[in-house]
Amino acid sequence: MLRDRSTLALAIVMVALVVAGPFLPAWLRFVGTVALANALAVLGLLLLIRTGLVSFGQGLYYCIGGYAAGVGGKDLGLTDAFALLALGIVASGIISAILGLLLCRYREIFFAMFSMAFSMILYGLLSKSQKLGSTDGFNVVTPTFLGYAPDGANVKVWVFGLAVVLAFGVGIVLHQHLRSGMGYASEAVRDNEIRVEYLGVSAQYVVWWKYVLAAVLAALGGGIQALASGHVGPEMAYWTTSGEFVFIALLGGTAHVGAIISAAVIFEFIKTWVTQISPYTWQMFLGIVLLVIIMFLPKGLWSLLARMRRAS
């Protein structure tokens, strides 16, 4: 019952947002697009966290996704949004498949730090490549959609729609996946690897798969971010980007994909809100909000909802 309700709810919200898209104030729509792009990367992280691994390197694939979209437009002459995103999926898939072979042997904080190291190496490489604009990055083409080229501000409506469909679509698939055999296998890996191996499932194989999937989702998010903001830069691979993703996951709690998506949206709003009310000390505000959430909602905002549901 509950599973169907969740899927239905996600589908309803998705349709509602796509329909509402053109009528939202433009700034709100943009913040929403960025939030959903981040949500995609964090959904990937959710997969890993369910397996007991926290990556401080999702930024690596977020950045690859963004740069793939950028380079596809700049050097390959592509403008189709789907082709640009596909480029990111392919690139991140290949790279994560290789790095995953190495990383699937690591756990806990070592997995976190190692994944961060790769992300920082990419940051270093991009900061040196003047052809790709060095630390300034470069601008991304205005996308078209399967041959249709919306004019002016309408492009952003379409990008928003795409972000909604992708984030919620991925959310629904992921929701099902977490309840499948492979999904439960990952929780088993988190709880006890050796027992999983006795059951005839290779823990490393599970981890490798999750790592690749997480990478592809991050690349999708990075691609959307690139199309939305029209610019990519190496700071997408900087450790603070990955840190933000971990924070969002924590904010929402890992109980449900809906929690991740809501947390991404709330986080983006908190960020612009603190920037607005306190331009001098917005970082301090952000830090305080973070601590308050960790202190009072250890299982994320979702636990608040669950608690309220229980109370009623």
Added chain:
Amino acid sequence: MRHQHCCMPSVKHILCAATLSLAAALPAAAQEFKLGVVTFLSGQAAGPFGIPAKNAAEITVDAINAGALPAPYNKKGIAGMPVKMILVDENGGPSKQVTEYRNLVERDKADAVIGYVSSGDCLAIAPVADELKKLTILFDCGAPRVFEEKDYKYVFRTRPHGAMDNVAAARYVADILPNVKKVNGINQNYAWGQDSWEDFTKSMAKLKPGVEVGTSQMPKLGAGTYSSEISALLLNDAQLVHSSFWGADLESFIQQAKARGLYDKQLLVLTAGEPSMFRLANEIPDGAVIGARGPFGVFAPDNALNRWFRDAYQKKFDSPPSYASYVMSQAILGLKAAAEKAMAKNPKPSGEDIVTALEKLEFEAPSGTVKMSLAKGHQAVQENAIGRFKLQGGKATIVDVKRYPPECVNPPEGTTAAKWIEAGFPGAKC
């Protein structure tokens, strides 16, 4: 249950604030000119650039609202309206800045935006400004790329771009060291440092063919300690060290290089050294070549606007204005000049009118005349000035100043800075 009570307000608060700001955006307060000002209020660039620029914006806007500026800016307000400044921190990277820019324009209904020290931010903001059709003035970023890669209608840069810093520095070096054979460099490992070094070495190669590069050190931005780099510079006996360092990195390097005796052997060429010159008067060696990225600070001409600017700044903030202060003030004055030109045709000028008026405009600023002559009238050129440091009676001064006219150190319309340097400065009038 207790927990629930303490957290609910925080969530509610956030939602409330979001709704409130949404509501606040709806009725447009018509009778003031809302000016978005974006600059670094935190992070490394806040001290040397962000805060001096914010300070300059404050005194300039206050003077505009009081009608206290010297002619030709003695009328109150911009386009007849008092100016209200909305301040935003530039820290956080281009993606965050795109979001904040959209919020400024679409939520807070800014009438114009002046901002951006970082070239990455400028690059990301420019297409968004055109998309939203909002007059946007890039006040400080240096990369020539911004207008070389694309034409923009609503985007302007009221300061010269960065190529002239190093073209002028190379010309100056060629003058004072006619026998220069070998140059070293230490620049920060990011776009600005890389571009500066490339412009400098390529210009040197044209002015003094056969000049060799000793070593080019590229430490990370904000590294702070340069012990190994200084050893490498010492081991490569060039006649000079070129550096586009700024802020705390520059000051750290100057001190550490002094302790190691680097200056005894190699001449220091600091293209962005002016703001640190007063703070480190006792550390910088006499004779060091100093630039201010244009006719700003000590290089600014003696005119009524500059006298007002220096006095007002010194009085309010107890320190001289740095080049970031100058370029901020001149961005606001450029906007005011354009608005006034537009008012001659239409007493209540629209944003579009001001944009048209700012194209190809020539206006006066504390740094002298600014000509919006490149990139179809969207990119300013100015003269540049370079000099040498001298400690006189315990005070930091600049001697042997050479001024380079705008046409001497800026590429002409229709070419890029890199190509122009590569081709040996065709059409330069010195």
Added chain:
Amino acid sequence: MQTLIAIVVDGVIYASWLFIVAAGLTLVYGVMRILNLAHGSLYAIGAYAGASAVVWYFARNYPVAGSYALLVIAAIVSGALVGLLVERGLLRLMYGRDEVVMVLVTYGVLLILEDAIKLVFGVEAYTAFQPYEKMGRTSIGGMTFATYDLALVAVSIVVALALWWGVNRTKQGKLLLAVIADREMATALGINVTRVFIVTFVIGSVLGALAGALTAPAIAVAPGLGVEVIVLAFAVVVTGGLGSIEGALVGALIIGIARAAAVHLWPQVELFVIYGVMALVLAVRPQGLFARAGARKI
């Protein structure tokens, strides 16, 4: 040959700086299992405290020698104060949470401290060069080095020895080792873990502040200082093995020499040589150089 000498000396100087920065971080992790992102902020606080104390000191024309003692005092006072505040005011409430959650808690502290530093000290850079300058130059193999930098190498050795002695040769240190080995068992044996935690965190904070204060005379102290340092310290600590003091020492040396070699021989790769070394070490030794492999859950 000169290049080789330069690489070794520069490498050792850089390594000694890295070690002081990383020592507190690894100590806190070893005992408390907290990867403290705010360690960088303590570095910055120490640097600001040291620089402003020195500025105040020289404004009164006191003799130079006293300024070195002042730097250390400034570090101890500021580090202990802030460390105590963070531990008692916040971390205490969070003990027992997941390691990754604790990383995020310290990330929150980092964000808050960054702005707090700005509010207290402003954005203008502090320069207090006198202690650096007055020590003069020393020549090694025909190259001049700043004596202050070389003195830091000595300080770093002293810190390493003191830590080693404190942990391995004192009663308090033995208690610490017991807590590191098995927290529950240590509690059961009647060790006051709370006190051990407070003391460890304060010592870690003081070490961070000390690194900042000792670096302050060589640099212009400006906002953003702490964020730059923290990733470096992480790389050192992970390379050496989280929680191991010897590891931090060896990690600092490897990374220091590798970086110096890059600067002299191939400056293009300086930006990622540190992460390259870290990745290489982790690829060969997944737990870092000196850490014990953890027991697997059965």
